[in-house]
Amino acid sequence: MTVEIVLLAMVALFVGFRLYAVLGRRTGHEQQPVTRPEAVPSAEPTAPIADVAPERSEGGAVSYEDRAATGIRAIVAADPSFDVARFLEGAKAAYRVILEAFWKGKQDELSDLVGDNVRATFAAAIAAREAAGHRMDNRLIGIERALIQDAQLEGRTASITVRFDADIAALTRNEAGEVVGGSLTDAVSTHDIWTFRRTLGSADPNWLLVETDEG
DSSP states (O other), X not given: OOOSOBTBTHHHHTTSSBOOOOXXXXXXXXXXXXXXXXXXXXXXXXXXXXXXXXXXOTTOOBSBOGGGXXXXXXXXXXXXXOOHHXXXXXHHHHHHHHHHHHHHTOHHHHTTTBOHHHHHHHHHHHHHHHHTTOEEOOEEEEEEEEEEEEEEEETTEEEEEEEEEEEEEOEXXXXXXXXXXEOSSSOEEEEEEEEEEEETXXXXXXXXXXXXXXX
């Protein structure tokens, strides 16, 4: 603030679709396509998935935790075009775009990427920042890891929770441009947990960011 992901519809099909899981609230301070889990045959929607192992990238990084396997398998069964690796690539793209939009106070760029509750939270934070005469000059140095922690399918609504481990350089300035907090020379390790949601089969390809938390 790609596919089935949302994720990648952002910014002129930023990696495919604009996606859209706080965000720059800490003012003080990737991967070869992965084979998606086999879809559950329609005749056996409750088939056990004990044999589904967490996907791994070429470098050996786990793409999702064991507890997310059931939900991922259900999502794939409902929408065979869903791909874990592409989703995570889109999620990382969304993470960068949403963070940068929030830091810069560009609420119009956030409108198509986040749900109502998150939008309201961001708007309040941006308003408070502006009232104090502060602006954020943050930089996302890099995303060390994006890991799916949970996935659920309720009816046709899919929800996927992703943990982002990233390095962010945070700096806050006042109206005169003077530094009042943080430093761009020292990156801080951050751990954010974002939940994305989408109605499978809908005309809108975007996954919206509907919840944020700290890891």
